[in-house]
Amino acid sequence: MGFVLVISLPFIFFSILLGFGCYFLGKHRGREEMRAGVGAQIYGTPMPPPGVAGGSSPAAEPFPMKKEGPENV
Numbered sequence: 001m002g003f004v005l006v007i008s009l010p011f012i013f014f015s016i017l018l019g020f021g022c023y024f025l026g027k028h029r030g031r032e033e034m035r036a037g038v039g040a041q042i043y044g045t046p047m048p049p050p051g052v053a054g055g056s057s058p059a060a061e062p063f064p065m066k067k068e069g070p071e072n073v
Helices: 009-036
Strands: none
Touching: none
16 A cells, blocks of 8 residues: 655645745845844954943953963973
């Protein structure tokens, strides 16, 4: 005994059309977001919160670091 699955031709065309539609809609949205700079902070340096005064000096370490190497053994 075998199992037969019947898929109509209009369903195949609809699936292909739906796939192309989703592809082009996503491509358009991605380019729009790139142009607007929505995801720009993800790949760049993070900006400080709005209420913080901008200081470019790095924060002090919370604890002293032990240096590793043959000269400090």
